[in-house]
Amino acid sequence: MSVCLSARGLHLAFGGVRAADGIDLDVMTGEFLAIIGPNGAGKTTFINMTTGYLKPLAGSITFSGQSIIGLTPRRIVELGIARSFQLPQVFLEHSVLENVALAIAARTGFWKPSRPLLSPDVAAEAHDIIAKFGLADIADRGADTLNEGARKLTDIAMALALRPRLLLMDEPTSGVAAADKMEVVATLARVLREAGVTAVFVEHDMEVVDRFADRVAVWSQGRISALGTPGAVLSDPRVQRDVIGTRLVEAPHASA
């Protein structure tokens, strides 16, 4: 199996806070890697560095062997890395359908002023993606009227519509109603597997991690304190005490 994303010695600090304090990680092509860890451990910071939003003070990140340090978010997207956000980043004046269609257009041809956004093929693809996320009923609703869960799913649908080779998801299930959660993740996992997409996702729900992750990386104070299969990592007493035992308050803060 080849290495998809490789991070070495990443360091980044905000004032005195060490958000990344020597991160070494190889993400293998095609795997689903879950990132768990307490609030403020630096999980989002890792995604921000990988997508060009933040530049590490030291260290290297390569994607398919190519260094991506110093590249703009836009350039990194072009290389095949997409992300979704802890706080959903959707276009509030647009409907769910248009949000996803904009992402599809960004991939297939954005700069054609004569082609409507909802051209038949783009609209069909958008409807298709939206249906996979169970959003078909609210396809025409304005994004500003959605609840947190629907906004989150729209945000992920937009990232997926870019057809990335690597998809980074920051807490994809937080805010999604518990009743729908497993079904949505199962569908998402199937879609990603079918397309051969490598996925890294920050997750607080250990059931989701256990069922869908191939490997789990445990973040703590800017470092990776444990890495392995869900079976091994989640049963590690230290992880149980430090991560799973502490009640995870889902307090969204500065994401991007």
Place this chain on the structure above:
Amino acid sequence: MMRAREILVAAVAAAAILLLTLAVPWLRFVFTIAIAKGITVLGILVLLRAGQVSFGHALYLSFGAYIVAFAAPFCPEALLLLPLAALGATLLGLVIGLFVSRYRDIFFGMLNLALSMVFYSTLEKFYSITHGTDGIRLARTTFLGMTLTPETQAWTALGLALLLAAVFAILVRIYLESPMGHGLSAIKTREARLEFMGISAQRVLLAAYVLSAFMAGCGGFIVAMATRQVTPSLAYWTASGELVFIAILGGTGSVLGPFLGAIAYELTRVYAAALFAEGWQMILGAVLLLVILFAPGGLWSILRRMARQRVGRDARP
């Protein structure tokens, strides 16, 4: 549905303008100027979709007008002066746009204002070239080789204005429906996400900016043809403010809003000025205040609401 109604409204309005002009000759000038401003305001509307207000767009209108005034002695053909004015304004818009499209909100607005004021002072100061505040009298022009009299030139200006208005309204509508057009409102609500989709928000705004400069250049051509005297006051900051005023007055919901706003503005100005020589600004101010308070979508939204009520009434048994 929506499109059919817009086309109908536009066609009726164009016919009404022509009929009124035939009946009341002095309205010809008022309408021609109104449509020239409407075309320019259409560009402001496009920028407003991105949440950006330019307080300096009279720069491009006046630049187009001065190109016509400078070029007419050497190239009197109106059908060559038009593309010349449009091209000049577009190039200027590209150069300035590369710079201002990096800025947002108040900085965007003020930079546009500042640059338009630089142009205004230039026009005023270089008397030997521009004749300062006296301006330049437009040399005689031709249309398809025929020399235009003041009378035929006025008709030519109105005809071209109506034609350009129709073409730009259709093109802008198509453009606003495209991903680039939708990208404008995406800039307003979540610009960073565009970057994370691989799209340069700056480029989206730049394209809109260049388009707006292009249309303003055409507006400038019409103004030059209709007034036959090009003065620096075209570039003064109040002229830019007036364009934003018209945009808000007409409403940004439809490509017809700018034209509705411009015609209402010019007519109010003419009639109010006739009634109260010094008080017309006050009346216009009051009109805008009422629109903002009671119809934030502008005159266009009032018109649409009225149409909808009618349809509702007619539908009832």
